[in-house]
Amino acid sequence: MRLAANYFVKTQILNIYNDKLSFTVKIPSGWTVWFFLSPSQLFLFMQDGAHVCTKIRNRMLSKTAELTMGHYEVSIQHLYDLIRSKNKIDHNLSISDLNVKDKQNFSSCQKISDDKILNLLMLDDNCKATYNYLLMLNLLISAYTERRVSFNDRIYYACIVLFYTRIWRIWLYITKPPRKRKLPEKKKNRKPHDSPHFITSNALLCIELNTHYLIYVYLLIEQRILPQSIAENIYLFSSQPCENVFRNARALSGVYSTRINFTISQFLKRINKLNVLTELKQFEATNSEQKIIFPVHHKIKQFLTETDSQTSFNIIDLNINNLEKLIFRAYEVAQEMAISVGMSNTLIKNNRFTIEQSSQLAKHLLQSNSLTESEVLDVDGSTDDESTDDDSSNYDEESNDITYNDDILENDDSSPTTSFENLQSTIYSGLRLKKSVSISHVHKYFAVNIHGEKLFLHKQTATWYLQEKQLRLSCDRLQRVQGKITS
Template structure:
């Protein structure tokens, strides 16, 4: 539309707002670290989206990160209800379809180095390069259009997964699949990799054998299943409940194995249609927010039937082909397997273990006390008064005074724990990247 997706919007947010409001650090904005899922969670959080929505010039970034938030909620989060999961995923599908269709009608001209949307207003488009509103003369219009959209594999992935979810729901409704099949968060590769790592860790402490046969792997998976079953009943009240140890930095939802149990599915085919229509209406609102709607209306592709037919026609002409790799050489499998085993930090569960999460670490009463109580400067760039998850209080125990700083938030006086103050002042993290190539470069 009329707005660009620019990392500068997030940089301005980090520099202009307090970390207490957005929970971002500069290393979260590193575009080279593509496997940092914890940073994806932070930049697409509800607090960041709310701050971006206040800025009229950040609408493009806001819509793009909203799609990322909906994808995480629809595919990865365990606590999302199946109706909300379906709504979120299809909202992303329709926004991508509207975006893709809008790009097809862009009038790209190399002669004057301008991009004009083919409508009455001739709105300019900002490209995601250093020379906004300009096209490199050596760059063809087709390549430029490709750069103003997500990659084709990502687009296909969103479409395939959305249709697969509907198909799974229909099979569950017809009693051809168990209701546990709706736990879509268990379908991703991260869960499979995590299961394999846990199976390897079941080897004895004094054993150096890390490999095992298929039969041994199945036995270990049975043990993992029993442990997970015990964990799922761990919160039940009783005289003989198991209590598993949990690190204080880890999110409680990470180890709540009982939240993913779907007892009953009350959806019908008519309900699915209504949810998808609501998702299309939500996608239209996001498209109109960045001024895409007028061109799409002029081209008669703004309704659901017309848009679906247009996308079907375009995708049927795609040059993408299905390639049979069954006879390929297996010489590269060893390196891929090494990368698979070493990429532990990229799992979904490890994303919540990041030391820069909103909850600072909680130490016991025997924490070494420091002398002095410093009055900090006035934090005038903070608009909120309640800081859930941070140790910032209006009143504290006088005996614990040495563990806190006194700060001014606008006109009120609050007390911030020194550990929280260290977290607040940190601008980067010292952990290595989840990307293996980046880890080698950094080390």
């Protein structure tokens, strides 16, 4: 990505640009202070939004990271404290959501950055840095993965994260300047500019490039180079649709097959089967005679219902002035986040708090990390994962320390309903907790008493509620069948 975008790459040998084929936009002269992407691009791309989010999550869960923001530290311990002290329905978290070994667990990203978690962290002044970090993750999820977000809001959320990471990096550069030191032999493959107090350089570049390309697409639409319909489908600007096709193709293997890979010829045959199945589903959706009803999982059904009710976003007043106001408003939010954790005083003292001042140093830091073409290829080929063994042991130690109040797990047979006395929240999003259920489905629910109100809790949700760990297979298909080695 970095090489193709020519984003702070020096001595580039490979010339892939063509004057007749490349996109070219007019970038306002005042934007060159903070907008670093070249006006000519041969093609457009983004790092997959789900992968960017998992990079941010894994950095927080890593034992080797010591993320610091102003007077506060980003700590996974704050989430463990929530699990210990709060009712599970208040936060929807399980210990398995904090499993660092499951590095591709995107649902964990959604859970730990949910509004419920942010609201609980906001009540504790010691969790301000953790709140800001998870707020960044929440905004990244909204900007790059959710489909019901307007294009303007995507740019707004992405710019908040971009500017805050720049401000954060500048504060660390001033207060914790990098030192040159010799790395051990086993750590020589780690990039020397990765600070333990900051996100990885790979995640930083993903945030930089994705935000720049969002703005670049806006300019292409505004200058009528691309149609406006592109703005409604930005969420498809990722590898998830392709990965979904591969998941469906693997699902055709059947439950009795342990093979997870297949040849190109086998893949093409499975694609034909998927096409036939899709055509059959589309035909039966409008068929009124002898209709075949395909079973649909309740989560997929809810997703389809939301999709049908979705209204298309019409971008009004698509012009440079509105976009510029949006970006400056995003920078003001980033400044407020920096003020909340105490980074502003140092930045103001060193004249690095305004967008012009901070962008100047941010560009200098990116230039100092400029790589040659061969170095970019070497970095892309190296792994960006943290030490799995250390992180895994840390996760095991923390999970063993978690205990729950016996009153929560106790089943009182004398009462017709189960009571949730220590529950604080009155909004139960993400749970199958209903005020009423049909007679045909009443056997699937428990009657519970919450805040003096009789509600119905699905039995599967009740099982989740009573389990400390969710015993699920890893999201990584290469790890899910590997047993744990015990000494």
